[in-house]
Structure formats: C-alpha cells, structure tokens
Amino acid sequence: MKTLFSFQEVEQMIHDGKMLLLGATDTLLAKLPKGNWIGGSIPYFMSERGGLYSDNEIYVDTLPSDAHIVSITNYDAGSIPNVTADAPENGLSIIIIPAFTEVHTEYAENAIMYNNIFAKPITGWVAGTHVDEIGKTKPTVFNGKTGERLDDKAVVMHCELPDGIQARLEIVNLFTQGAGDTLTFEKTGFAQTECFVNGVKSSFAEVMKKYNGDLRLPLVADYYGAMINVCFANIDEATQSVSMFAPVLKGVEYKLATPLSKPYDTAFNELLATQQNAAPVFSCNCILNYLYAELEGKKLTITGPMTFGEINYVLFNQTLVSATFERVG
C-alpha cells in the first residue's frame, strides 16, 4: 500500500476533507493548507519501498471515514496531563510531540500516572529532524485545523469511534531482559549519575563501562510481559551523567537487554509472520532501529515514520507501536 505521497497529492487529500496523520520535513508541512490533519517533522520512513530518507515526500496515514474528529488541540507541559480528560469516552487520540521540549519531558516522565491514561487510548510519536541537525534545528509539529506550526507544544487529534468499535494499541519490541544485574534508580529522569545495582548504590557511568559500554543495547523493564526499553544517548565524561532517550522511572526494575541473535529486519518480519495482525490504522517505529539496524533499503512488514520516540499510552524507545480498530459489539 502506498504510504509516501507528493506535496500535490496530499494537498488534494486535504481539500477532499480526509483525516490525515502526516510525517515529513518541516518545510513541506509548513506549506500545506489548513484541514483535518496533524503532522510532525521527520525525514526518515519505513515505506512500502523500504526504509528511506526523503525530504520531498509526505508519509500519510488516512483515518477511517467513520472515525469522527472531536477536536485538534495543542498542549504545553502544563496542560498535557489533561489530555485524557479531553479524549472522548470511546475513541483514539493521536499525539505528536516535538523532541527535546518541556512537554516531551513532562509526558515521558509522568504519563503513566495520568488519570485514565489506559482507558483512553492514545498513540503517536515524537517529531525529530535529520540526525545531523540535532541540537541545531528544532523539531516541529503542526495543527492542520488552525495552521499553527509549533516547536514547544504537542498537538493531539482526538477522534471518537462508533459504538461497537474500540482501539487496540500494541507494540513490537525485539529486545528482552538479559540475565544480568537488576538496576533501579532513586529518581525518575532522562539523565542519571547514580543507580542501584542489585540494591547497591553505584556510579551509573562506571556500571555502563563495566558492561563494555555498548550504548546500542537498551535497558529493559518488564511490565507484566511488555518489554519497555530505555535507550542510551551518551555518557558525559565530565559530569559522569548518563543521558537516555526516555526516562528511567523510580520504582521500576531494569536489566540490560539481551543482544539480538538475528538482524533486526529478519527477526521483525519473522515475528510478524507468526501473528495474525490487523492492518494498523497508525504505526511508527524508532529512528534508533533505523540507524542501528541499518534499515535504509530494507523492508519491514509494518510501515510508518521512523521517529524520535514512539507513544502508545506512554513513551517508548526502539519499539514499533501500532493502533488497530476492532469490533467488540
């Protein structure tokens, strides 16, 4: 199925009143007309043509015509905890957050404790930039309804679903917990200097060096069978602070991941072949999978933007997230 479209094709879809979730460069999204769409900046995609970088096409997910947009709302770090209160009782909310912002940090650290977060399905992603532009160019999100381009707020499309249909959110994560030490943390956060190794207070940077310092292997928590990754960004030698692409949470036990025994694309497609998956309404995967597994030119059976963070209820790292609709009545 075609997922990448030209600017003119997307312009026409907007004029036709389609409900669209868009991923493309900031430059392309900024030129689009107002309409029923939200979007975020990203130039990396897993498409039907395989993994690729594109700055002249737009990734498009079109929502089912029976889904009804209740609102498209912007949220800052102060208002984002209200996101579930604004969501319809039965529906799906799609969120796009610009990376490296206060609202990104707030959502990543606290969404798990938001009221009703697991009763009001919310899916989406964290917008980014070309990897060479990190720290130089701000990621952006777009509210198509108002035409706003935002680099400090999240945008959320709240959709209502008809009775008898519910949204199901699932993840595909190839990493599992290794058999090694259990790591815990005194505070929630994206950066840590200390951790507890099997209960003993230690320097986190020293612990990572002891583990041979392969920062491509994430920490993994086990949430009742859901493997939740926290990926490493870097170790600051001066401060001995370890930075991550998602926060570790106080009270959660982590272990270093077991290395994958097969190439990511092979393992991913084999796993998907064993599952009876409905075609997702929305899905996205992680830029780190794109980079570390060298997915450019390789095909995965589920497409989507390759993002700076994946959201299904909470923020994920190095994980495919998907939303499907199911008849329940």
Add this chain to the structure above:
Amino acid sequence: MNDKSLPEFPGFESLSHKNIMLQPKTNPKWKEFVLAQKRYTFSFLATKMLAQRIQLAIKTDGSEANIQKCIDEAYAFFTKYEKMAAGDLQQIFS
C-alpha cells in the same frame, strides 16, 4: 490511497465472545491483582501498563484507601475492555 473506511477495512476483527463475567469488586482476586500477589503475564498491552501503574501507585501508598482506589480503577478498566481483555481477566480470576 490508504483510506481505511470502517465498513470495508479488513483490520476490524470481530472478537469471539468469551463467557467472562466481571466479578464484583468485593471478590478477593481484585485485591490479589492490585497487590501483585500472583505472577501474571497479560496479553493486552493496556492491561500490562495498567498493572505496572497500579504497582507503582501501591509502592508509593499502600494504604487500604489507595488499594480500594486501585481496585476501582481496575474494575472500571475491565468493564470498558471486558471483551478485548477477556484473556487477562481470566488470568486474574483463575
């Protein structure tokens, strides 16, 4: 174009109607669930995440009032997702 209109969209799967009855909140299995007194491996992502959230909430505040609040939350969740989370509900009450 990947327009997934609801009636035609092949992804809308009808779930088999399993005969799972939601137990009253007074059933001790609810308390066993929120206190994580049994090892569960759930299949529905939302259940897994909810269970983790409840575990964190109980670690912070293990009072009877908070336990009851967590039971209320779990009950409301499974009421809403009784069909999608049928397998998980079965695990809690098995």
